[in-house]
Amino acid sequence: MDYFRGIWSARYFWLHLALSDLRSKWRRSFFGVAWSVIQPLGLTLLLSAVFGRIFKSPMGEYAPYILSGIVVWDFTIAISNNGSLAFVQADAYIKQCRHPLAIYTLRIVITNLIVAALASLPLYAWVLIVFPQHFGWPWIAALSIYPMMLLIGWPLATLLAYVATRFRDVPYALTLVLQAVWFVSPVYFEARIFRDAGLNFLVEGNPIYHVLQLVRAPLLEGHWPSTMDFTYSLGAACVMAALAWAVGRKAERRIVFYL
């Protein structure tokens, strides 16, 4: 609890760090903030045009499917990669001032959460235009994806940061692992493709699928996400938090030696 009090009392600092990350991200580019919207949207249009043909899915519903996948997946990649380097990047601060280390991963999660929120704007717009009948109360559940991304992403990034500061191989291994996870998850490929191939367990047992359902069920299907979706998402958050806590208990104070 003291730990979280420390995080709270340093709130101005990590908020500042997160905002200055965003500023530097968009500095000196003509489109600036707009890139966070344009880039995933462009990729979506490209992918849905190609994959829509291959998998014979109508673009109207396949594009928002892909975009929701891109938003969540880009977030996952960003917080894993940047998160694992969070302490190394913040070494100047860590060596000078004693703050809970989790603020340096929180900074990265918040930055990317804002980027993800921006990137998902066209998703809502698209669905409102193409499937206006889907609009309704379940959309509240769709918004729960952002706090859920924070709850899962923050401990995940912190866990990776603890380990990666000690073993600098982690970022390399991570790329491989993430690619593997991407391949077996219904991120761009529709869930029915996995099901048709008899790989239902890759869907139903996959937290990534359930987290994505939080936003896909209301927007694309017009109904509430299932209890299973919430259970899996919260479960993933709890597992991550437990792991981060278990590793951090010993690692937190020793990190400074490895910087």
Place this chain on the structure above:
Amino acid sequence: MSAASIDLDGVHLHYSAAAYKEQSLKALLGRAFHRRPRAPVADIHALDGVTFNVKSGERLGLLGRNGAGKTTLLKTMAGLYPISAGRLQVNGHVRALFDLSLGFEPDATGRENILYRGLLLGQSPRFMRAHEAEIVEFADLGVFIDYPLKTYSAGMQVRLAFAISTSIPGEILLLDEVIAAGDMGFMVKARERIRHLIGKAELLVVASHDLVTLESLCTRVLWLDHGQVQYDGPVEEAIARYRQYVEGPGDASLAPVVSPT
């Protein structure tokens, strides 16, 4: 007024060797093919049973050769390093001036950096805005305060960092060889400000090689060697003993005061 104090009781600190050993595939293969054993890297025993206490109003100087453990001791007191044995108790808010170039954003102006560093040190934006004018005045950088920090000289950075860190509340001030930077005029001001802080019954611990600085700032000196306390007492006596030790004849092992820091 304030009951700031630092208490150390048999404090040990080890830098774990794992952080310095080469743990790569290359090293592993190297070990497999070369029979010749490498020099083992042991844990560094940076603080070896350090016991002392400092009370409110005291000005403690840390003296010792490079690598004696002065900076480690300061950082331990600031809570940055985990001690491996002993007891460490620090009452009061600590503000620390260590490596002054750290934590500045080179692209931001001096004025913006005042805010940033203030936030780093745990202050609110409101507090920093309220104190900005005073900090700017003390740092006395003229028009440069609105220039990006990368245009600053080392001395100017020190002035700004010093001005910020000393205007943030906290009863305990830890300084690491920083006052020696900055020009003469600023050093006089810096000393004045430190005296002023001490006047408010606060606590200062400063590590320095500069005996003159220590003599003018401190009331008490702790002389460290190899992570152990060699002497703890009044400043004149400590400096006299240290001089004798360093310049003392016959002890060749002590002659070169060179080490990698």
